[in-house]
Amino acid sequence: MAEADDTDDVGEQDDEGAPSPVAVPSLATLHRAIRRDLNPGQRAALVGGERARRGHDVHLRRPRQWRNACWEGDHKHVPVEVELNGELVCPWVTWFIDCATNAVTGAAITPHTPSRDAILAALRTAISRDDEAGPYGPIGGLPALVRIDRGKDFLSRTVTSALGALAIPVHDLPAYSPHLKGTVENLNRCAERMLFASLPRYTHAPTASVRRRDRAKDGTAPLTFTAFVERLLDWVREWNTEHTSPALAGRTPLQAWLEDPTPIEDPKPGQLWAFTLEDDGRARTLTSSGVYWRGRYYVGDWMQGLAGDGAKVRIRFLPHHAHEVEVVDAVTGARLGTAHLADAATDEQRAAVRRTRSAEQRRLKKALAAAEKLRTERFAAVTTPRTPEPLQTLTAAQAAAELEAADGRDLQALALPGLLPHAPVPDGWVLPRATTPADDRRPDPAPPA
Structure with a gap:
């Protein structure tokens, strides 16, 4: 069997003037045309997109420099x-x-x-x-x-x-x-x-x-x-x-x-500890309880004898490292020392909190999975073009009960946690009399003689 030509074969017209069917090239001819007209990067892009195409690019090399150049x-x-x-x-x-x-x-x-x-x-x-x-x-x-x-x-x-x-x-x-x-x-x-x-x-x-x-x-x-x-x-x-x-x-x-004979430049003494720390930009007072920062007190043994008289300091800290801070003088910027959290939790307390959080996470995941299962609606398969029928049907009473329970949960979420109902009024108390507009127009009674 002869292999089809690479070019499109435009058929001639028949006796009635309609064009004859076009000869379709074979699959091997199509593959050969793709390999001939597309480079490996373009063919990779057809399969894996732009990320796959970039794997066939050619990149230049930077000239090798000296140590600490980059x-x-x-x-x-x-x-x-x-x-x-x-x-x-x-x-x-x-x-x-x-x-x-x-x-x-x-x-x-x-x-x-x-x-x-x-x-x-x-x-x-x-x-x-x-x-x-x-x-x-x-x-x-x-x-x-x-x-x-x-x-x-x-x-x-x-x-x-x-x-x-x-x-x-x-x-x-x-x-x-x-x-x-x-x-x-x-x-x-x-x-x-x-x-x-x-x-x-x-x-x-x-x-x-x-x-x-x-x-x-x-x-x-x-x-x-x-x-x-x-x-x-x-x-x-x-x-x-x-x-x-x-x-x-x-x-x-x-x-x-x-x-490499290139000279090495080192930071100045005392500069390295400070350049990697953040500064909140506020001056704080050094009290007998330590330095107050983000709702907690930080203390250090070097603070003995420095508290009082309105001594002003500033806090420098490493992001996400709230267990200790660096304290500097607010006027001169000199480093005073490291301060640690005053009332840090013990290892047992942190472990208990971690277990409690894990249990709460599992409970919320389970509740979320149950809610997602209830929310997902299944439909019956169809064999003709028509609207599918839902499989999970509810009675009117079930729908009303679920909506009422949801409304109750929303009201509980909006309620104030510390609000308590008033106690009943004792029997010996005199309740205020309800007034009417006519009572407001009456003159005040004369005081007793």
Whole structure:
């Protein structure tokens, strides 16, 4: 059988003047035409959309610069379940990497979705070079540029003001452009392949079944959150001191860092602790009870002898870290010390509150599922074009009873919680007499003689 031609075959007209049927090309001819006229990126876009097309683009490489010329920062969702307070969580890591030497300068790990406090903690670790025996060694200092994506936490006022206090410019990249921060994206990919894939309860592990894995039935013992953080920091230390790269001519990131003669600029003493903290801008009085902030008192042992006489201080704090604050002098700006929450709850109290909240969450979920089941309306299947009939029918009495119960719940929600009904009037009391308009026009009785 001869293969059909690639071009459209316009049929000739028959004796009555009507056009003859057009010959349809075969499926193989259509596939060959698509491969001939569309490049791989366009064919990928037909299958997976724009995101799949971008995987076939070609990107340029930035020229390699010097140490601390540019850092890149990003969040990485760790696909590993770890145990924290009896629950399984997938932590996040926020880290910064030097683009010239591929050295990880600092990292912060959170058991939940990170926010600006994780970024500030990672920045403080990245800039500081005090702990040379830690996982980052002597790597650190002030970068000349920080390159990030358009995450709202990276672009928050707290992070931008903290970097602006040290004159560090921030380059926010366009959205959906991971190739513009390829150094940190490569770090995320290497961390998953070299570390996360080898840990227990790795959620991206392949399975023998085509069905989705039920994580609740996985009997593998998970790592604790503390053990996971220790493993991750050990891997960072190995990355900086033992992992070699062809891009660094076979050297480790630490070797490339130490062999770079570029001077390192460190922050001024006492400046690093303050630049990553927020200031509410209000002056407060240091009393005998401590410093009052957000409805709670904070105290410190250094406050002895300083309370009274209207001493004015200001509060600086790390976002979401309400257990302690930094106190500075409101006039000179000098740091006075750290203050801790005066009446902090014990571990047993926090555990009890957490259990109560979990029970309330389960109750609300169960009530929501029951309400959703009642709200969903099912219809009978039809075989002809007509309006389907509802299957869940209600009697008039059932509908009225449910509406009345709903109205009662709404009235209970609007009622004042402290309102109590009045007690009955005692028998010995004289009640006021109801007056009429005619009584108002009567003259007042004359006073007794």
